Amino acid sequence: MAILSQTEAQDILKKVLSYSTSDECEATLNGSISGNVRSARNTISTAGTADNVSLAVQSRFGKRSGVATCNEFDEASLRRCVQRAEEIAKLAPESPEYVPFLGPQKYLASPASFAQRTADITPDYRAQQIGASMALCEAKKLSSAAFFSDSSGFVAKRNTKGLEAYQRLTNLDFTITVRTPDGTGSGYAIANFSDLAKFDAARLTRVAADKAASSVKARAIEPGKYTVILEPAAAVEMLSNMMRSMDARNADEGRSFLSKKGGGNRKGDKLFDERVTIYSDPTNAEIPDLTFSGDGRAQQKVTWIEKGVVKNLYSSQFWAQKSGSPDIPPPGGWIMEGGTQSTADLIKGTAKGILVTRLWYIRAVDPQTLLYTGLTRDGTFYIENGQIKFPVKNFRFNESPVIMLNNLEAVGKPVRLGGNLVPPLKIRDFTFTSLSDAV
Amino acid sequence: MKRRDFVGLSGLAAGALFIPNIPSFAGNLVDPARLLEPGVDAAMKKRLADAGLNAAKAAGATYADVRIGRSLNQNVFTREKQVQGITSTESYGVGVRVIANGTWGFAATNNVTEAGIAKAAQLAVQIAKANSKVQKEQVKLAPVKGHGEVAWKTPIQQNAFEVPIKDKVDLLLSVNAKALEMGASFINSTIQQVNEQKYFASTDGSYIDQDIHRIYPSFGVTAIDRASGKFRTRQALSSPMGLGYEYLSPKAADKIAGPAGSDVVGYKNSYDMLEDVASATKQVKQKLTAKSVTPGKYDLVLDPHHLGLTIHESVGHPLELDRVLGYEANYAGTSFATLEWKAKNIPYGSKLVNIVADKLQPGSLGAVGFDDEGVKTKQWDLIKEGKLVDYEKIRDQAHMVGQNESDGCCYAQSWQDVQFQRMPNVSLQPGKTKLSVDELVKNVDKGIYIAGNGSFSIDQQRFNFQFGGQVFYAIEKGQITGMLEDVAYQANTQEFWNSCAAVCDQSDYRLFGAFNDGKGQPSQSSAVSHGSATTRFNGVNVINTARKIG
Numbered sequence: 001m002a003i004l005s006q007t008e009a010q011d012i013l014k015k016v017l018s019y020s021t022s023d024e025c026e027a028t029l030n031g032s033i034s035g036n037v038r039s040a041r042n043t044i045s046t047a048g049t050a051d052n053v054s055l056a057v058q059s060r061f062g063k064r065s066g067v068a069t070c071n072e073f074d075e076a077s078l079r080r081c082v083q084r085a086e087e088i089a090k091l092a093p094e095s096p097e098y099v100p101f102l103g104p105q106k107y108l109a110s111p112a113s114f115a116q117r118t119a120d121i122t123p124d125y126r127a128q129q130i131g132a133s134m135a136l137c138e139a140k141k142l143s144s145a146a147f148f149s150d151s152s153g154f155v156a157k158r159n160t161k162g163l164e165a166y167q168r169l170t171n172l173d174f175t176i177t178v179r180t181p182d183g184t185g186s187g188y189a190i191a192n193f194s195d196l197a198k199f200d201a202a203r204l205t206r207v208a209a210d211k212a213a214s215s216v217k218a219r220a221i222e223p224g225k226y227t228v229i230l231e232p233a234a235a236v237e238m239l240s241n242m243m244r245s246m247d248a249r250n251a252d253e254g255r256s257f258l259s260k261k262g263g264g265n266r267k268g269d270k271l272f273d274e275r276v277t278i279y280s281d282p283t284n285a286e287i288p289d290l291t292f293s294g295d296g297r298a299q300q301k302v303t304w305i306e307k308g309v310v311k312n313l314y315s316s317q318f319w320a321q322k323s324g325s326p327d328i329p330p331p332g333g334w335i336m337e338g339g340t341q342s343t344a345d346l347i348k349g350t351a352k353g354i355l356v357t358r359l360w361y362i363r364a365v366d367p368q369t370l371l372y373t374g375l376t377r378d379g380t381f382y383i384e385n386g387q388i389k390f391p392v393k394n395f396r397f398n399e400s401p402v403i404m405l406n407n408l409e410a411v412g413k414p415v416r417l418g419g420n421l422v423p424p425l426k427i428r429d430f431t432f433t434s435l436s437d438a439v
Numbered sequence: 440m441k442r443r444d445f446v447g448l449s450g451l452a453a454g455a456l457f458i459p460n461i462p463s464f465a466g467n468l469v470d471p472a473r474l475l476e477p478g479v480d481a482a483m484k485k486r487l488a489d490a491g492l493n494a495a496k497a498a499g500a501t502y503a504d505v506r507i508g509r510s511l512n513q514n515v516f517t518r519e520k521q522v523q524g525i526t527s528t529e530s531y532g533v534g535v536r537v538i539a540n541g542t543w544g545f546a547a548t549n550n551v552t553e554a555g556i557a558k559a560a561q562l563a564v565q566i567a568k569a570n571s572k573v574q575k576e577q578v579k580l581a582p583v584k585g586h587g588e589v590a591w592k593t594p595i596q597q598n599a600f601e602v603p604i605k606d607k608v609d610l611l612l613s614v615n616a617k618a619l620e621m622g623a624s625f626i627n628s629t630i631q632q633v634n635e636q637k638y639f640a641s642t643d644g645s646y647i648d649q650d651i652h653r654i655y656p657s658f659g660v661t662a663i664d665r666a667s668g669k670f671r672t673r674q675a676l677s678s679p680m681g682l683g684y685e686y687l688s689p690k691a692a693d694k695i696a697g698p699a700g701s702d703v704v705g706y707k708n709s710y711d712m713l714e715d716v717a718s719a720t721k722q723v724k725q726k727l728t729a730k731s732v733t734p735g736k737y738d739l740v741l742d743p744h745h746l747g748l749t750i751h752e753s754v755g756h757p758l759e760l761d762r763v764l765g766y767e768a769n770y771a772g773t774s775f776a777t778l779e780w781k782a783k784n785i786p787y788g789s790k791l792v793n794i795v796a797d798k799l800q801p802g803s804l805g806a807v808g809f810d811d812e813g814v815k816t817k818q819w820d821l822i823k824e825g826k827l828v829d830y831e832k833i834r835d836q837a838h839m840v841g842q843n844e845s846d847g848c849c850y851a852q853s854w855q856d857v858q859f860q861r862m863p864n865v866s867l868q869p870g871k872t873k874l875s876v877d878e879l880v881k882n883v884d885k886g887i888y889i890a891g892n893g894s895f896s897i898d899q900q901r902f903n904f905q906f907g908g909q910v911f912y913a914i915e916k917g918q919i920t921g922m923l924e925d926v927a928y929q930a931n932t933q934e935f936w937n938s939c940a941a942v943c944d945q946s947d948y949r950l951f952g953a954f955n956d957g958k959g960q961p962s963q964s965s966a967v968s969h970g971s972a973t974t975r976f977n978g979v980n981v982i983n984t985a986r987k988i989g
Binding site for chain 1: 467468469470521522542543544545546547549562565566569570572573574575576624625661663665666667668669670672764765766767768769770772773775777855856857859894895896897898899900901902903905907925927929931960961980982984985986987988989
C-alpha cells in the first residue's frame, strides 16, 4: 500500500482526525517504495528493496504537545495512535516555543515531482542497467563499482485547523567509480533525476571510464593557490554546506558566518561576487520538489542571494515570530544561476588551472568563516592554454565557500545534482594545502 | 509513560516530541514504558526464524540467515533552560539474507509472522536469482559451525531505559545551568541510548539471542564575544560506551588528569558531566582569546579522546578488507594497505605501534558475543611492532586472502539493512614501560598537546589526513605554556605512525568511541571504540586554520 492516492491518503487522515479529542491535531502520512543494486569489481555485491507507510499524529492541549507514530491502518490501530499522542501531550509540560498549527494553505503545483516511469522500475531493470554498465567497463579492461537506487513515495498532511496537503515524488540516483586494474587511474560520474527518461547509464559509464583511463600516471605538483574549475559534482557539497548554514536563529544568536558584529545578522550585506545568485523554486521542471515543508508551510520561490547580496535567511515559525523576521522554511533544493558555458567551454578559456572532478570527505574546520577541508578525487587534471595537459595527484584543500564565491572567475551552465541545479565554477586562488597519494 | 517522568521539567521547546530528526531505521515513536516491555521470547523467535530458513531453502537457497531485530532508542535533547525533545522509538522486523545461484539476495519486512518472513525469504531468493544473471564471482563462505541455541548480553549494571526520563532531564538541565552560571552564551546537551535486541538464525544451525546496550551523554558549550563577533565551541570529552546508566555515576578512579598546566581531565569507565562542563565553559572562554598557532612542524602529544579518531580513520578503515579488495571503491574508497603493499613488509608505524582488533573488550561499543552472521567474536593483532599482520574480515572475504576463518566483523544497523563488513574496536596498546603524561611532556621541546576530537578528514585510500581537536596547548621546553587556537595537523598515515615516539602506560589507557560511523550504499551507521594512552608523534605538520571573510 506504499503509494496512496490523494483520496486514499486523505480518507485515512480524516478518519484519524475524527478520533481526536485534543485542542489541535495534525496527522501526516509518509509512504515509499525503494530499491537498489550495488556492484564492485565488475560484479554485483548487494541488492535490496524496502516498502513502508507510516502515520504520525501530533496532538495538542493548549501548549502541551505529544506525537505518536504507527504503520498499521486498521481502525483500532489508528484510534490507539491518536490516543497515545493525546496521552503523551497531556503529560508534557507547556512549550515555551509553542506555535499554533497552520490553517488552510495555498500550495504551488509541481506535477513533475512524480514520474510513473521511475515508479515502475523493477529489480530486473536495475540488474540490466548495472550489468550493461559493468560490461562496458569489462570491454575496456577497467573495473567498475556502481550504485543504482530509486524510490517513489508520497506525503500527505491534514490538521484540525483546515490544512490539507498531498504530493507524490520519485527519485533516482546513480553513481559510478571506474578504476584501472593497476589502481593508478580512477574516474567518477553521478546523476540524479526525478524521471527515469533522463537517465543514461551508458553515457555516465563512459564519462567515468574515460576519466579513469586518462588519470593514470598523475604528476605531483606543488600545493598552493590555483585557479580551479570545479565540475558540478565538486561544487555541489561546498555550496550545499553554505546553504544549510543560512539559518536566521543561529545568525541572530551570534554563531553563524552570517552573524553581525555587535548583534543581528548580515541580511542585506554584499558577501559574494555580484555574479552569485542562488534561489529555490519547488516548481522548477528540472528539480521539482515538495511544495510544502514538514510543518506545513508553503514552499515558494525564494531568492537567498541576489547579485552577491544576502536576501533571505530561513527560520522556524517560532523564531520568525519572536524576531519579527520573514517566516521562510528551509528550502529543499537550490538553484545557482549560471551562464551557457559547459565545463569544456570553461577549460577552453583557462590559461592555467586545475580541473576538479569531485571533492571528498568534506568537513567543517571553522564555522565562523565556513572553512572546510577535504580532498580532490577520481580525476584531477592540469589545464594549460585551454587544454587538459596531464593528470595531477590529488590535493587536500582548506577553503570557504564564502571566499570561493568572492574569487569567482566564471559560472557555467547548471546541471541537476542532489536535487539542486549546480553550475561548474571557475575559481581563482583556491587553496590546496597538501598532496595526497590517493587514487 | 508516568506523570512523574515530566514533573519538574522547566519547559519544552517547540518541536519537542515533534517528528524528530532520527534515522529512518529507528522506528516508531512510542511510550517510554514500551521500551521496558520484553520482546518476543526466544522459542517464538526460533519458530519464526525457522519459517524463513525453510522458505528460503524451499525456494532454492543454498544458505540463508534470518535476523529478527528489535531496536530501542531513547534520546533526550536540551538547550539552555529547556528540553528540546524526548524521543522513545521502537523498530521491529526481520531481514532475510540468502545465497541462491552463488549470489546474495536480501529482503526485509516488518510483518513478523511466519507467513511474512517466508514471503521475505522468497523475495530474497528472487532478487538473488535476478542478479545471478550478471554475477561474475560466486559467493564462498568461510565455514562456521552452528552454535545451537545460545545467548549473550552486554554486561551493564543499570539499564538506562529503566532510569526515569526526569532524572536524565534533571542532569542535563543542571549541566546547562552550570555552563550558563559560569558565563557560557549557549549550551546544548543530550543523552542518547540504544538497546539492540537481536536474534540470529542460520542454516548452519545457529540460534543466537543477544541484548546489546550503548549510551552517549554529550554537550556543546558556546562562548560568543559580541564586540568582535567571534564565537567558539567546546564539545564534551565523554565517549559513547557499551555501558548502562552506570557510566553517568562518576568515580574518582576513572578520572585521569592531562598534563600539568592543561586543565584537561579524561574519563575511563564513568563520566562526570558536571565537572566536564565546568572545564569546558572555562576553556571555551579562553579559546576566544587564545594565541593563534604559528604554522610549522611540532611534536604532538595526543590524548586518547583525540587519538581514538585518528586511529579510527588511519588504521581502522584502511584495514577493512572490503575496502582493500575494492568493494567500497564507489563510496568510502579503497585502501593504500593492499595485499601487495602488505607483502612488501613496509613498516606501518614505529616499533612502538601495536594495534589490536577486538570484539570482546568490556565497555566498548563493538563488544558482542556473535556478529551478524553468527561468528563467535575474538581479539586479534592488526599491527605488531609497526608491521601490518592482518585485516578485518567476514565470511565471504576470508578465502580471498587465503584464510578460512571470519574475524566476526559483520554488522547491520537494523533488521531492514543487509549486514556487511564493519570495523571492530581497533586500539593502540599502551606502552609496556611506565610512563605518565607529565613524564612524556617533560621531554618535548616544541610541541602541542591536543585533547578531544574536532574536524576530521582523510582521503579515499587513507594516505593524507587532517585533524583538529577541542583544546590545544603549547608545549615549550617540557612545559605547557598556554592555550592555542586555529590548530589542525596534516600528515600521511605511514609517516605519522612511523613518527610515534612514546606511548604512555596502561594507567593512562581509555576508550574513545565513534557512535555513528558511516559506510556502505545505502549508507549504514555502526558504533565502535578505540582505546589508547596519551601518545607522542614527532615533527608533524601543523597548519593555521584562521581565515577572514567579508
